[in-house]
Amino acid sequence: MKKTILFATVCLLLLACNKPLVKYNSDFEGTWYSETQYNPTMQKFVGDELTFSGKDGTYQVDCADTCGTNLCDCTGKLTGKAEINQQRTIIRLNSQTPRTFSLDAEPYEQGGSWFMEIDGKTYKKQ
Helix, strand or coil, X not given: CHHHHHHHHHHHHXXXXXXXXXXXXXXXXXXXXXXXXXXXXXXXXXXXXXXEECCEEEEEEEEECCCCCCCECCCEEEEEEEEECCCCCEEXXXXXXXXXXXXXXXXXXXXXXXXXXXXXXXXXXX
16 A cells, blocks of 8 residues: 555656656757847847757847847847646746746647747747
C-alpha cells in the first residue's frame, strides 16, 4: 500500500512539472519575429524576437527592423531554459530573471508560413 501511494505521488509530481517547450511541440523550434510597430520614444519601427533551440530560448525586445535580414540594436536580451506549463498556456524562460509569456496560439501554418501568438502579438517563423 505504501509503495502504491509513493508511486502515485511521484507520478503526480512529474506530471505537474513544466516540460521543455521544444520537446512538447517541435514546431516551436526556430527564430520568430513579431510584427513591427512604431515606437515613438525610439522614433523607429521595432519588433521582438523569440528563438527556441533544444532546451534553450532567447527573447530580444524592441529590435530595429532596418538591419537587413536580421533584427538588431535590441534594447534587451534574455536567455534561459524554455518551458511550457502543464496547462499549455504559459511559456517561461527560466533564467536568473525568469520571464513568462502568455501562449495565445501555438504554431500554425498559413499560406506556407508559420505563425504563433504570444502576449497578444503575432510572430512569424523565419
